[in-house]
Amino acid sequence: MSAHPTSNTQHPTLVSGIQPTGRLHIGNYLGALKNFVDLQNSGKYECYFFIADLHSLTEEFDPKEKPKQILELTADYIALGLNPSASLGASPKKSTIFLQSLIPAHSELAWILNTLTPMGELSRMTQFRDKAGILNEEEISKPEKWDKERELLPKTHQVVQSQMKAVQKIHTYWANVGLFDYPVLMAADILLYGAQFVPVGNDQDQHLELTRTLARKFNAKFPARRSPGEGGGKTFMEPKPLHTETPRVMSLKNPGNKMSKSDPASCLFLDDSPTEIQAKIKTAVTDSGSEIKYDPKNKAAVSNLLKIYSSLADKPIEKLEKEFSGKTYSEFKTELAEVIANHFADYRTKKKTLLAKPHTIAAILKSGSQKAGTKAEKKISEVKKKIGITI
Numbered sequence: 001m002s003a004h005p006t007s008n009t010q011h012p013t014l015v016s017g018i019q020p021t022g023r024l025h026i027g028n029y030l031g032a033l034k035n036f037v038d039l040q041n042s043g044k045y046e047c048y049f050f051i052a053d054l055h056s057l058t059e060e061f062d063p064k065e066k067p068k069q070i071l072e073l074t075a076d077y078i079a080l081g082l083n084p085s086a087s088l089g090a091s092p093k094k095s096t097i098f099l100q101s102l103i104p105a106h107s108e109l110a111w112i113l114n115t116l117t118p119m120g121e122l123s124r125m126t127q128f129r130d131k132a133g134i135l136n137e138e139e140i141s142k143p144e145k146w147d148k149e150r151e152l153l154p155k156t157h158q159v160v161q162s163q164m165k166a167v168q169k170i171h172t173y174w175a176n177v178g179l180f181d182y183p184v185l186m187a188a189d190i191l192l193y194g195a196q197f198v199p200v201g202n203d204q205d206q207h208l209e210l211t212r213t214l215a216r217k218f219n220a221k222f223p224a225r226r227s228p229g230e231g232g233g234k235t236f237m238e239p240k241p242l243h244t245e246t247p248r249v250m251s252l253k254n255p256g257n258k259m260s261k262s263d264p265a266s267c268l269f270l271d272d273s274p275t276e277i278q279a280k281i282k283t284a285v286t287d288s289g290s291e292i293k294y295d296p297k298n299k300a301a302v303s304n305l306l307k308i309y310s311s312l313a314d315k316p317i318e319k320l321e322k323e324f325s326g327k328t329y330s331e332f333k334t335e336l337a338e339v340i341a342n343h344f345a346d347y348r349t350k351k352k353t354l355l356a357k358p359h360t361i362a363a364i365l366k367s368g369s370q371k372a373g374t375k376a377e378k379k380i381s382e383v384k385k386k387i388g389i390t391i
């Protein structure tokens with residue numbers, strides 16, 4: 001990728017964020033956060049990691065809980081190895097950690113990008129459809145996809161199918177606009193910082209593709225600056241995703257679905273106690289047969305567990321297959337639970353210590369937001385000039 005015409009950093013920039021919506025799970029960690037830390041520590045990037053509080057408003061929330069969730073996620077970032085410039089100024093390997101809502105440019109750019117985004121593009125986004133409970137035509141015709149609704153509407157297949165379409169319309173009607181517009185705000189989060197790379201799980205690829213489309217659209221539509229002599233050039237870079245070896249950790253109960261906090265029983269939270277981890281792993285589904293073998297197509301559940309083991313223990317899957325050859329699922333699960341509990345032991349202690357000083361965490365966020373805000377301000381001013389709304 002060519003260098004950004006107005007970029008003055010030597011290192012490529014990367015940006016990513018997580019919503020403060022509760023506890024982090026191992027999918028968030030292996031799909032995104034572990035990568036945040038590794039990329040920071042590589043020293044090859046200028047890193048911006050934010051707390052996506054505006055995004056988190058798209059789901060049901062309690063305003064009294066929100067400040068706690070923001071501080072907790074910031075503590076998570078630091079306890080897992082992100083190194084905020086505010087407290088450790090001299091370190092070369094550090095990240096800017098900031099709070100999205102402290103930087104108005106995110107919302108301003110999202111609004112401007114909204115005017116370039118067709119509603120049709122947003123309505124086909126998988127995350128929106130999943131969260132709003134909207135099925136596509138093909139899914140509506142598969143009765144197993146809407147068992148719940150079928151229970152409510154015990155009619156013949158065809159009648160129910162037409163009623164399902166009505167139910168879908170109701171879901172669309174009530175879905176909040178923020179959920180619909182989520183990908184545009186995400187595009188603004190990324191484009192503001194001239195990010196070349198975005199470390200995320202692969203559930204975000206569709207949103208990132210939209211970001212690239214919007215960058216291209218804006219660059220093509222507004223090629224030159226408004227005042228003569230200010231030069232032209234591209235405003236936005238087209239970012240690429242950076243995935244880990246585990247871009248999609250699957251649910252413990254249903255390995256066909258991604259692990260997600262909406263289904264807590266199928267989710268391993270990073271601050272689960274060793275006893276909770278043992279219990280969840282013990283009841284995780286396994287596949288038919290007894291072999292501990294990586295075969296995502298035919299043995300999705302065990303393959304998911306092997307991936308988790310391999311990523312946390314930093315051991316190749318083939319080595320694990322050999323180690324567990326001839327052993328039972330139960331033996332494998334006991335060891336896996338131990339690996340998980342040990343991996344996050346240090347994190348659990350650090351997080352507790354950090355949360356005992358909420359003012360320090362808030363100061364880190366404010367200081368990071370000031371730094372990020374300066375960069376974002378520059379970009380939004382450039383955007384406003386390009387579209388002609390400066391006087």
Ligand code: AQP
Binds near residue numbers: 028199204247258
């Ligand atoms: N299962 C997963 N596997 C790999 N990566 C994942 N991510 C989320 N789930 C998985 C990645 O985590 C980062 C933070 O995502 P987020 O803030 O959007 O968190 P989320 O999507 O709210 O987490 P959930 O559990 O997926 O929420 P619900 O239940 O609401 O759907 C992103 O980089 C994401 O890719």
